[in-house]
Amino acid sequence: MREFSESYLSRTREGMWADSRAALEPLALDSRDRILDVGCGTGELSRVLREETADDTTVVGCDADLELLEVARGDDPVPVVAGDALRLPFPDNSFDLVICQALLINLPDPAAALEEFARVSTDLVAAVEPDNAAVEIDSSVDAEDDLERRARQAYLDGVDTDVALGADARRAIEAAGLEVLATRRYDHVRTVEPPYSDGALTAARRKATGDGLADDRQTILSGAVTESEYDDLRSSWREMGRTVIEQMGTQEYRRAETVPFFVTVGRIA
Template sequence: MRKFSPEYLRRTRDGMWTGSRDALRDLSLSDRNRVLDVGCGTGELSRVLDAESPGDVVGVDADTELLAVARRETGLGAVAGDATRLPFVDDAFDLVVCQALLVNLPRPTDALASFSRVSSDLVAAVEPDNAAVSVDSTVSAEVALERSVREAYIEGVRTDVALGDRLPDLFREAGLRDVRTRRHFHRKVTEPPYDELDVRVAARKADGSGLATHEAELRRTLSDSAYDALRRDWRQMGKAVVEQMQDERYRRAEVVPFDVVVGRVPDRL
């Protein structure tokens, strides 16, 4: 399981559901009594679940640092636990859901089996299709470089980070029935006035530290010389981003498609 910083989760998840929540319709949140958010991280989805459901919402995550942030910022219950061996009794919840978790697990069906055990009714997953991400930027080099990095990363990472339309099949393999799916597009825009996080992200592009977080995955598919060239071009692109931000000319838009898949737990024997 990859480790994520609170800053990374805020940057990638913040604002995801501030617009339409129509893609969450099949979760029947208004009818839920007890909801579990698996891999809750810093609690971005937990807050949405709590706002939309009259029931109790509990988060679980293997990272205690993220859990501390979730407890502090959401006020909801949050416990430490492994997604594939959830520390709850059978049928403890009537909805078990995760967001951007299965793409980071080597065997996502193990997690789905665990979800099914502790749910009496529904299991849901909100997962990105990272192969279908689109980027537009006023720094033209950023678009091509991000595409190259994404393709190399997807090839080098050891989990399926581009589940896409394969996710419903995983639900059926886990024994879930009445599987339904909707697609949600998360659009993230960077434009003036820039906030502190925007500035830090730009600085990490310019010094190469942002790219370095994926170095292990990229080096599995790139030669040393190709990686070094990519890093050089990436840092140069980052400097152009910083320069445009100083003049308040920089704008970037990224659209990440998410598949929202919901399945029903079969009747217990």
């Protein structure tokens, strides 16, 4: 199981569900009594679920990372419990909806986690998972789309979990013995444009230094990429990053990243 920092979760989940929550309709949130958000991290999805449910609905977050749970307990707190997705600290039939967001793609055996979700649910189990192989980039820097695609594919080849699972999460849900009720697609679009946020400026600097790619070096080299190919990619990456910073200096830089998520809902058979 990969671990993620608060800053990574904030950057990748910022604005998630801000424009539409229609893909959550199959969850029938207005009729739920108790909901468990597994792998809740800093609580972003838990807060969305709380907003979409009745006042007397209980929404509980669960995560194995104690530092992330401390953030979830912060300024806009949600009830959270420390626990492993494969050994949830709840008795059978404790909730009527158990859900996760961007969790299964980081697990070696998603069906095993879904079986555990089903153990503590009386009705629905849902997975909100991305298809990271289908991410699209539209950038004012011509080289950025191609380099991001190359780096993403090299990373995908090196990871040992299915980070493109979202588009086919129904297979894992069916393997867990659940009946698939619905699948809805939601495109999470992250934009960078003037005035640039501190996070966008930091990301640009990390491109120019190659630090962002360096963080993934071990994973990339676990795939088919050679040391020489990685060095060439990082050199081009840094050059691209310098162009991004130049365009930011003249307020010309624009970037839109579209990450397709799939909400797949299963029912206890």
